[in-house]
Amino acid sequence: MTAHSLLPGPLSGPRLHARSRAVLLTLAALCGTALAAVWAAGLLDAYLDPDRRVRVVALAPLLAAAVIGTGLHSPSAELDATAVRPWWPRRLAHLLAPTALAALLLPLAVLGHPETFGAPAVVRNLLGCTGLVAASAVLLGARLSWLPATGYVFAAVLSTSGARGHWARLATWPVQAQAGSATWAVALTVFAVGAALYARHGARAGTLPD
């Protein structure tokens, strides 16, 4: 890290970098997502049956991951590509920081019942969805990165009743209760692969005009 990156003030590099990626907007949108999740979970009367929270557990992390994914967009990818600074640390920080914030906020919507659809399941789904979104940003561009994850999670929600057997449960990890480590292994693998791909390649440029 050079002296310039440590400079405070409006022209400091990290501050300009955060502004170039609209990081504050992403963080605000994540706070809004968490509030919406708390509100939605409150409507479910989950104290009667905690399993009713499955949709919040599946959809709130999806929404948060979509916010994180679209925030990976760079308005000037062509100029970014000529930077002297290596991109992977900044890309990784750009992905991990909002994911960490969402992992702190979203569980507040589903407190209690950690063995079924509680905080651990939300964090697992957040990691899995963020991995899908990060990989999609590399392949499709940040603006469309939410699309494959949305299709996948909705397919999992719709096929919950038909998911029988070990592999089917693994494939529908976003709607499985927090029991056993297999669905965690899937979500963590997807997150690791997505994050590594994004850190290495960055979001694909030029998917949509600015």
Added chain:
Amino acid sequence: MPIRTTALRVKHRRTLVLDSLDLDLGTGVHGLLGPNGAGKTSLIRVLATVAEPDGGRVEILGHDVGDHRGRTEIRRRLGYLPQEFGYYPGFTVREFVAYVAWLKEVPADAVPAAVERAVVRVGLADRIDAKVRTLSGGMVRRVGIAQALVNEPGVLLLDEPTAGLDPEQRVEFRELLRELGTTATVVVSTHLVEDVAAACTEVTLLDEGRVAHRGTPASLTALGAASDGPGDHPIERGYTAALRAHRATVREGALR
């Protein structure tokens, strides 16, 4: 030689857009001319280290672009204005140019002065704290040129730099180009032959990924003076004459 390409090949999808290109570009202003699809932007993007060549060798400022460390050193001394560059929303001119200086690892204490110098050079000193999104198209183009100058580049690559500039701004820009060309290797891709005639020390005409003509603007003008082909000015006639002569040679070669 600041820029040297040897047997450079570049493909776009399955189409060969640069075909065994050998170029040596020294200090000065080099105009890249050619019809749409000739390979000008592909060449600039490879020289800017944004796109990778599919074959051949590219050396810039003594470093091989294929080598990771070499590429980093090249980028430190490279200025690049893409044909289209998006700017970061909410940034002022000063912030935008300072951000690029940071990306280029310009030393911290030199950044404020470097930013002001670059912005003054493109004639935007009075708009330095204006939001980029509030500027006209021509002014945004000049902001793009300013960011390309902020690290005092040894190699400056400008893709259609005068697009959107009014005639007075273009005249001023040509003056800036001539000044920059005394110390740096400046490559300007353009469709405007009058810009080449006024500001360039050398001209390279590309057609279908190959060099159709190399020489000085005066040599292209002389070619036009001896030609009765289309064009309102001798250098425009020289442009079309050189292109047609090259195409005829390529056709003859294909028939043999």
